[in-house]
Amino acid sequence: MKIIKYLFFLLLIIVIGGAVYITITDGKYQAEESRVIDAPDELLFNTINEYKTWEKWGPWMDDSDDMIMEYASQTSGDGASYSWKSETQGDGSMKTVKAAPFTSIDQKITFITPMGESISNVYWKFEKLEGKKTKVTWGIKGEQSFMEKAFWMTQDSTLSQSIKPMYQKGLEKLDIFVNEKMKEHSVSVDGITEHRGGYYMYSATASPIADISQKMAQMLPAVMAYVRQNNLPQTGMPLTIYNEFNEEQGTAIYSTGIPVRDEVITPADSNIRCDFLPKQKVVKTTLKGDYANLKEAWEAGYKYINDNGLELSETSSAFEVYRVDPGLQPNPAEWITEIYIPIK
Structure with a gap:
């Protein structure tokens, strides 16, 4: 019995210690990717500002065959939004907080997870370069909940590290999409x-x-x-x-x-x-x-x-x-x- 009590208290100490460690661990995160695209800043801004284009170049579309997109009455500009449902990718929504032509877009993304709602801030920056080229930066930042921090401690990569390849892929698809659209005649x-x-x-x-x-x-x-x-x-x-x-x-x-x-x-x-x-x-x-x-x-x-x-x-x-x-x-x-x- 003493051994069982000892093991119980040891386990309790480990659990409490782990909980304290997770609590004091900084949950803030940020990830961003940039790409220089041979297209005007105004065109790129207008494309990203319109949510109905996202299903054409969004990186997550390749990984889900069951995603259902639902659009609000307003799909571009301040207050625009859309939502999605997917058994493989989960449910969520996106809303534009502020769109500043043709320099930046601020959005709020909400993921519906078994651990509850997870809300993060998404941002876009557009830097005009010479020769009608544009540097596009896509980023996300937020703060993880206790359960989210616990989950990512069990993974081989951090949340930020898992997001960056997806954003990189999205920018590559955006580049292809925009340049194909510009060729139509x-x-x-x-x-x-x-x-x-x-x-x-x-x-x-x-x-x-x-x-x-x-x-x-x-x-x-x-x-x-x-x-x-x-x-x-x-x-x-x-x-x-x-x-x-x-x-x-x-x-x-x-x-x-x-x-x-x-x-x-x-x-x-x-x-x-x-x-x-x-x-x-x-x-x-x-x-x-x-x-x-x-x-x-x-x-x-x-x-x-x-x-x-x-x-x-x-x-x-x-x-x-x-x-x-x-x-x-x-x-x-x-x-x-x-x-x-x-x-x-």
């Missing part, structure tokens, strides 16, 4: 229409075809600045007129401009000029997507002209109008470019 030939024309302020140059995008990025801001500085009423979206386009030699002469209401006489030494685009019959083609797909759109327009026995105008140049451009929409898949090819 469509081309539609809208057929024969009439372009109303009008005055436009422009800057002209000649360059290799490969340098057109780079040159336009320098020219258009200069024209826009002139229009604004002189309080000229803008009547349309930016455009580029291709005065000459020689694919054999790989060169082009073109003008980048802004439509305005009235004719403007500029100083003789000014790089910014005013011209008039006549009302004319054209074949219109619309590209929705990245400018990398412009060649496909132009070819579709010319194919329509050939297939329908139409004749190109000998006096007017073809042009592009940037109906939705990067200044209005960060996602290249949402850019809208209208191509107008004058015909007789």
Whole structure:
């Protein structure tokens, strides 16, 4: 009997000692992962801010076939939320506490466990880098309960160590998801229409075809600045007129401009000029997507002209109008470019 009592008291001392050790152990934890993604900060912010996209790139989706997502009436911005149920992953919910465009998002996540509710703070940070790249940081922090600390003391890794690989995987999937979305595009030939024309302020140059995008990025801001500085009423979206386009030699002469209401006489030494685009019959083609797909759109327009026995105008140049451009929409898949090819 004495041995049994001794073993009982020894066990009691171990239990009490273990409980004291668990109690005084710091339960605070934090884990975060970062990844540089070749996408605009605004696009990444908008993707993460919308909970309905999470099932497309969330790292836990690969590990659960029975997860059921339930969305609240509001799924983006402050107060947005969603919840999930899963026998393999457990139940839980997420709520956006604060979304600060396009720099950070603060969320609160709740896990329903056999030990009760476990609540932690989730945070996102978006750092704009050069070349439209963004450093995305995904983190979580909180404090473990007594039972949670006891559980993780029996595991081979800490809670933070178990979270980091999942966040790393999630950021990799986010990178793939966003870049695939940016590649989506469509081309539609809208057929024969009439372009109303009008005055436009422009800057002209000649360059290799490969340098057109780079040159336009320098020219258009200069024209826009002139229009604004002189309080000229803008009547349309930016455009580029291709005065000459020689694919054999790989060169082009073109003008980048802004439509305005009235004719403007500029100083003789000014790089910014005013011209008039006549009302004319054209074949219109619309590209929705990245400018990398412009060649496909132009070819579709010319194919329509050939297939329908139409004749190109000998006096007017073809042009592009940037109906939705990067200044209005960060996602290249949402850019809208209208191509107008004058015909007789």
